[in-house]
Amino acid sequence: MGRLATSFVLGFHGCDASVATEAVLDGADVIQSEKDYDWLGPGAYFWESDPLRALEWAQWKKQRGEYENPSVIGAVVDLRNCLDLVSREDVELVKNAYDAFVKIRRHSGLELPTNRNPDGTEKDDLLLRFLDCAVLRHLHEMVDETPDTEPFDTVRGMFVEGGKAFPGSGIHRRSHVQIAVRNPACIKGLFFPRNWSRA
Numbered sequence: 001m002g003r004l005a006t007s008f009v010l011g012f013h014g015c016d017a018s019v020a021t022e023a024v025l026d027g028a029d030v031i032q033s034e035k036d037y038d039w040l041g042p043g044a045y046f047w048e049s050d051p052l053r054a055l056e057w058a059q060w061k062k063q064r065g066e067y068e069n070p071s072v073i074g075a076v077v078d079l080r081n082c083l084d085l086v087s088r089e090d091v092e093l094v095k096n097a098y099d100a101f102v103k104i105r106r107h108s109g110l111e112l113p114t115n116r117n118p119d120g121t122e123k124d125d126l127l128l129r130f131l132d133c134a135v136l137r138h139l140h141e142m143v144d145e146t147p148d149t150e151p152f153d154t155v156r157g158m159f160v161e162g163g164k165a166f167p168g169s170g171i172h173r174r175s176h177v178q179i180a181v182r183n184p185a186c187i188k189g190l191f192f193p194r195n196w197s198r199a
Helices: 017-026 051-063 088-107 130-145
Strands: 008-016 044-048 070-078 082-084 154-159 176-181 187-191
Touching: 008 017, 008 051, 008 176, 017 070, 017 187, 044 051, 051 070, 082 088, 088 130
Parallel strands: 082 154
Antiparallel strands: 008 044, 008 070, 044 176, 070 187, 154 176
16 A cells, blocks of 8 residues: 555645744644544645645635745655555545445434535635545544554645646646645654745
8 A cells, every 4th residue: 555656755834934933943743734624634734846835825824814924844754654545556445435434424324524615615626625534534543443554654645726727728727746644753854945935
């Protein structure tokens, strides 16, 4: 599972400048997200090889009043035991977890969560991934309960997002590869990328 990819990657995390300084200079951990709509389930989130996308995200958070000074930090990430959602084998694992999750929810009389957009948003991207997150959490639980099975350290996925790059194109402007780091030991080092502002 996920062992065929290159192990070390550069990831970029959008955050407030105060968080960036604490992480890079003071050694604080990168904040783990635990939201029920996280695209790749729980973890510290990075854009693979894309500091611009990380900065755009931090600027969006400033527009929402959540950040004061958008910033970007870089990380050397060891993917280790990676659930790689661009690997056919790993996608099949997620599909099997979905099937098991559906059975449990139906047996319990519970509705399935759904992916959707925030209220008032009319995009095709379905930014709130409640179903995907629930299925990934269920997969992690299944792995944790299986003897002699190594838990996933990271989850990696490629997402098509945003409008088309040009008319008639199959390339989208905000497509990206994201990594959720579940095991903080996989973050081997943090740095301020050159030519990227901390404030």
